[in-house]
Amino acid sequence: MLCSVCKALPPLRDFNGAVEHHTVKTLESSVKGDCSLCKVIWHTLLGVNSFESIREDKDGEAGKAIVSLEYLSNLLNREICQYIWVNSDSFGNGGSKMTLYTKPNESAPDIIDGREVELDPAADRIFSMIQEYLLDCLSNHESCSSTQSTPLPSFVIDVGPSDGSRELRLIENDGALSGSYITLSYCWGGPQSLQLTKSTKEGLKRYIPLNDLPQTLKDAVMITRRLGQQYLWVDALCIIQDDREAQQKEISRMGQIYKNSLLTIQATSAKAVDQGFLRMRKSPSISPCKLVFSRDPQGKETYVYARLPTYTKVVGDEPTDSRAWIFQESVMASRLLVYAKDQVYFTCRQGVKREDGMWGGSYGGPTIGPRHYRNLRPDLFEQGRLSPSGMRDGTLAAWYMGISLFYTPRFITDGRDRLPAVSAFAQDAHLVIGGRYLAGIWEADVINGLLWRRHSTPVVKVWLGTPLKKSELYRAPSWSWAAYDGPILCQTQRERKLVNQSSVYNAKIIDISTTLSGPDMFGEVKDASLTIRGYMGLAVAGRLEYQGRSYSSIMLKTTDTQQPLCRATLDTKHQSTTLMCLLLNCRAGLLLDVTCSSNQEIQDVYTRIGHFAFASGFDLGVFEDWCKKCKVKTVSVV
Numbered sequence: 001m002l003c004s005v006c007k008a009l010p011p012l013r014d015f016n017g018a019v020e021h022h023t024v025k026t027l028e029s030s031v032k033g034d035c036s037l038c039k040v041i042w043h044t045l046l047g048v049n050s051f052e053s054i055r056e057d058k059d060g061e062a063g064k065a066i067v068s069l070e071y072l073s074n075l076l077n078r079e080i081c082q083y084i085w086v087n088s089d090s091f092g093n094g095g096s097k098m099t100l101y102t103k104p105n106e107s108a109p110d111i112i113d114g115r116e117v118e119l120d121p122a123a124d125r126i127f128s129m130i131q132e133y134l135l136d137c138l139s140n141h142e143s144c145s146s147t148q149s150t151p152l153p154s155f156v157i158d159v160g161p162s163d164g165s166r167e168l169r170l171i172e173n174d175g176a177l178s179g180s181y182i183t184l185s186y187c188w189g190g191p192q193s194l195q196l197t198k199s200t201k202e203g204l205k206r207y208i209p210l211n212d213l214p215q216t217l218k219d220a221v222m223i224t225r226r227l228g229q230q231y232l233w234v235d236a237l238c239i240i241q242d243d244r245e246a247q248q249k250e251i252s253r254m255g256q257i258y259k260n261s262l263l264t265i266q267a268t269s270a271k272a273v274d275q276g277f278l279r280m281r282k283s284p285s286i287s288p289c290k291l292v293f294s295r296d297p298q299g300k301e302t303y304v305y306a307r308l309p310t311y312t313k314v315v316g317d318e319p320t321d322s323r324a325w326i327f328q329e330s331v332m333a334s335r336l337l338v339y340a341k342d343q344v345y346f347t348c349r350q351g352v353k354r355e356d357g358m359w360g361g362s363y364g365g366p367t368i369g370p371r372h373y374r375n376l377r378p379d380l381f382e383q384g385r386l387s388p389s390g391m392r393d394g395t396l397a398a399w400y401m402g403i404s405l406f407y408t409p410r411f412i413t414d415g416r417d418r419l420p421a422v423s424a425f426a427q428d429a430h431l432v433i434g435g436r437y438l439a440g441i442w443e444a445d446v447i448n449g450l451l452w453r454r455h456s457t458p459v460v461k462v463w464l465g466t467p468l469k470k471s472e473l474y475r476a477p478s479w480s481w482a483a484y485d486g487p488i489l490c491q492t493q494r495e496r497k498l499v500n501q502s503s504v505y506n507a508k509i510i511d512i513s514t515t516l517s518g519p520d521m522f523g524e525v526k527d528a529s530l531t532i533r534g535y536m537g538l539a540v541a542g543r544l545e546y547q548g549r550s551y552s553s554i555m556l557k558t559t560d561t562q563q564p565l566c567r568a569t570l571d572t573k574h575q576s577t578t579l580m581c582l583l584l585n586c587r588a589g590l591l592l593d594v595t596c597s598s599n600q601e602i603q604d605v606y607t608r609i610g611h612f613a614f615a616s617g618f619d620l621g622v623f624e625d626w627c628k629k630c631k632v633k634t635v636s637v638v
Contacts, residue, residue, distance in 0.1 A: 002289075003035035012084070012304065013109070013294035021086075036289040040306050041086050043286050044096045047309060081111050082358060084306060098306045099358060101288075109293050109302045115357035116305070117343045122278045126344055126355060127226050130337060133346040133353045134227070134263065137335055141350045143374065143381060145334050150260040152177045154250060155196065155238040156231040157208065159224050168208035168221065170196070170237065181231035183261040184220045185329040185336075187319050188236070188413070189272025197242045204237065215276030216267050222278070223265055223337075233257060236273075245518070248420070252520035255332050255424030264333035266326070266366075268318040269341045277339040284308065321367065324412035328425040330368045331376065331402070338366050349374055349381075368406045372398065376425070379432050395432040396445055399425075400490035403440070404455070409487040415471045416524060418482045423522035430522070438514045439525045440482040446509055447499045447584050448491045450479055450530075453611035454569045455487040456553045467572045477514075477528035478608040479590070479637050484571060495588070495613075503586040505627055507534030510634060530637045535583040536592075537630035539565055539612070541576075556581070556612055563622050568612035581612055583630060587623075588613035595638060604635040 005022055022030055022038065030038040083097035101114030104125070118126055137144050152173045160166035171177070194212050196204060210218065217234060224232045240246040250257075258264060267277035288307040295301045318340055320326045330336060338345040343355035347369045353359075374381045375398035378391040386394065407422055419440060426437055433444050441449035454468050468484035476482035491499075499506070510531040517524035540562065542555035556565040559578065568579075568591060576593070583589040591610035614623045 001034055002037055003030045003033060005030070006035055006037040011292045011295050011301070012081075036287060037291070037306065039286050040098055040289050040308060043308055044086055044098050047096055081109075082114060083309070097309050099309055099356070100304045100306055101357060102304055107300070107302050108304065112293070112304055113357045113359065114304075115355070117281075117356050119281045119283065121281065121339060121344060122222070129353075129355065130344070130346060131227065134335065137348045137350065141348060143349045144370070145259065148180050148262065149178055150180070151175070152179055152181060152231060153233055153238060153253070153257050156181050156233050157221075157237055158230060159221050159232050160230075162225040162228060164210075164225065168210055169206065170201070170204040170208060171231070172201075172205060179231060180229060180262040181233055181260075182220075182224045182227070182229050183233045183258055183264045183329075183333070184217070184235075184267070185264050185320065185326050185333070186216050186220075186267035186273060186277075187271055187323055187326075189270075189274070189319075192236045192273055194237070195241045196237045196239065198240060201240070208237070214273040216270050216273045219267070219276045219278045220265050227263070229262065233261065248518040248520055248523060251420045251423060252427075252523060254328070255427050258329055258332040258424070259334060261333060261335075263335045263337055264329065266320060266330065266336055266338045268320045268338050268366075271319040281341070322410055324407065324410040324417070324421045327368060327402070327407045327410060328422055330366065331370065331372050332424050332428070333370055336366065336369050338369075347371065368402075372402065373428075376402070376428055377432065391432055392434075392444070395429050396442070396448075396496075397493065399429045399433070399442070400448075403481065404452070404488050404490045408481060409455075412485070415473060415475055415485070418471070418475055418485075419525065420520070420523045423520055426522040437522055438512055439476045439480040439528050441480055441512075443512065445496075445499075446512060447507065448496045450590065451495070451499075451584055451588055451611065451613075452481045452488045452490050453613075454571050455489045456569055467570065470572055474526065476525060477530065477638055478571075479530055480528070498585050498587055501586070505535050505583045505586045505630075507532050507582070507584045507589075528638070531634065532582070532637065533632065533634040534589070535627065535630035536633045536635070537581050537583075537626060539568075539579055539581050539626070541568075541579055558622065558626055564618055565626055566612050566618055566623055567615045568610055570610040571608065574609050579610070580606070581630075582606075582635070583627065586627070590637075592635070592637065604633065606635055606637050608637060 005026075009019065009021075021027070021041065027038055027042055031042045081100060083099045085097055087096075099114055100112055101116055102108035102112045103116050138146055138148065152171070154173055156171050156173065158169050158171050160168060192214060194200075194208075194214075210221065213221070217237075220232060220234065224230075239250045269279075270277045284307065286308055288305040290303055290305055293302045293304045335346070335348045338347065345355070345366060346353040347366055349370045351371065352366070352369075376395055378386055378394040382391065382394070402425060403422070407425075412418060412421060422440075426440075429442075430437055433442050435442060435444040437443070438446075466486070468486035468488075470478075470484050481488045510533055512530045513528065514525045515527040517526045538559050539556040540559050542557045542564065554568050554570065556568050556579070557563060558565050570591065574593070580592045580594070581589055582592055589612055590608050591612055592606035593609045595605045595607045614620065
């Protein structure tokens with residue numbers, strides 16, 4: 001039902017600029033009166049404002065809500081309408097957009113790209129959409145590899161014909177088999193009852209009972225069949241789970257497995273493997289409203305539906321977004337089919353397609369995906385436009401951003417996998433950066449690599465105000481971020497430039513090395529050492545930088561005059577108030593703590609405990625005077 005004001009609105013096509021609507025006060029009354037359009041407008045405005053932010057004028061009457069239609073044009077220069085803009089002077093943060101869509105089999109204008117989101121994620125229309133997007137990518141996207149025929153992984157699941165007339169079975173590839181296959185990226189959420197082990201391998205090669213699979217794997221089998229594909233790769237059934245050597249071997253191939261896959265299904269909405277991701281979705285909390293879009297002289301009408309804005313829905317708070325392994329699976333995949341809570345997304349190295357039909361920079365998609373592979377490998381996508389040093393700088397920037405923003409905030413079940421879970425990402429980065437890869441640090445940019453710091457204000461709230469957690473089992477040296485659980489920040493581009501500036505305070509790497517646990521140079525390490533020569537001095541830990549938080553940045557002071565020196569962050573909880581500082585350049589360095597060595601002949605052995613850096617708000621003169629008092633030492637950091 002519509003209120004009298006909404007009924008009086010002209011067809012949307014006839015809007016001539018902004019059209020005045022209700023006052024905010026009467027709009028609220030109309031919402032209570034059950035007007036379907038007023039409900040959408042009201043909740044659209046409240047989506048970017050709080051009710052308390054409404055400002056009443058001096059006479060106590062709220063301002064008018066303004067409704068207007070906006071148009072966009074694409075590269076084909078055809079007129080496109082995606083949304084209605086709603087605004088009110090009574091809302092302090094401005095307006096927002098009601099997105100528009102059409103329904104199939106209804107009289108609809110051809111300039112509306114928005115489409116209805118299905119409540120059933122397994123609906124035929126969605127599969128038709130996926131096949132359309134997949135064919136377009138394979139046919140027209142030069143930046144996306146075809147992967148239609150490639151060597152199969154060591155193991156794949158043969159899902160049989162699309163009608164399900166034959167049982168599943170495990171195929172072991174001796175290197176002779178080629179073809180196309182689909183990969184699955186998902187959350188285990190606990191142990192799986194059916195896994196590939198030394199004892200189950202032969203039985204699984206005979207057949208795999210579909211009913212014994214957890215729901216997420218059943219859903220993946222169904223999609224693989226519906227897309228006309230024969231092979232599916234799932235880690236639980238395609239990597240021997242009780243053979244660590246075999247695991248390490250397959251993990252070292254993980255990048256190729258996902259890059260060579262025709263398509264990666266990402267079960268984003270499922271917290272655990274037994275939940276499945278093709279569950280029916282909930283109906284919208286505020287029902288869309290049917291509106292007249294145009295009316296010709298003969299009275300023939302076309303219709304659209306206005307709904308709450310979908311442009312703000314960026315995948316980033318789904319279960320898979322907190323799992324470490326899924327980071328590199330998302331980046332390395334050539335094409336990613338994301339089953340999120342709200343809708344299905346198809347993303348490739350060229351861009352993102354959404355089930356709701358919306359497009360453009362304002363509209364969300366996966367926070368990390370195949371598009372980011374372009375940043376990691378500028379040698380493949382920027383040939384002729386960047387110099388070798390420019391390409392290396394671009395890959396380093398993609399590495400540091402990926403590790404700090406998208407990888408380290410994620411959780412990992414087995415701490416030994418901290419480095420292996422990002423080994424494929426590192427393997428491709430190495431093709432551009434070169435040199436040795438040392439427990440997550442690049443030899444070609446080692447000083448910048450060492451200057452990571454704990455993220456004191458992370459987006460992931462569970463980490464807010466908490467220190468990093470160092471693994472009880474050795475998995476990396478203290479100078480590597482891989483030794484810890486929790487979010488870090490790497491050097492910004494501006495900070496990285498300082499390392500290249502000539503300064504007497506630049507530290508010199510005497511020796512740095514790691515001992516690998518297995519054959520993968522990007523995988524687990526069992527030992528590492530760093531010998532470095534640089535300026536060292538003492539400072540005193542001052543007050544918390546941000547009051548009210550249990551663990552955050554601290555201020556360092558000079559030991560003699562107690563003057564504010566710089567800002568610092570401790571990696572883990574540390575009780576000492578007097579801290580040893582090692583300058584790595586003229587503005588930043590590491591906080592160290594003496595390590596007890598069993599070898600009495602070895603002195604000056606330290607572990608890293610934090611990071612310090614000069615920042616705005618501090619006196620540069622005080623910092624530089626402190627630097628001059630530091631002494632040059634050669635130390636080992638383990």
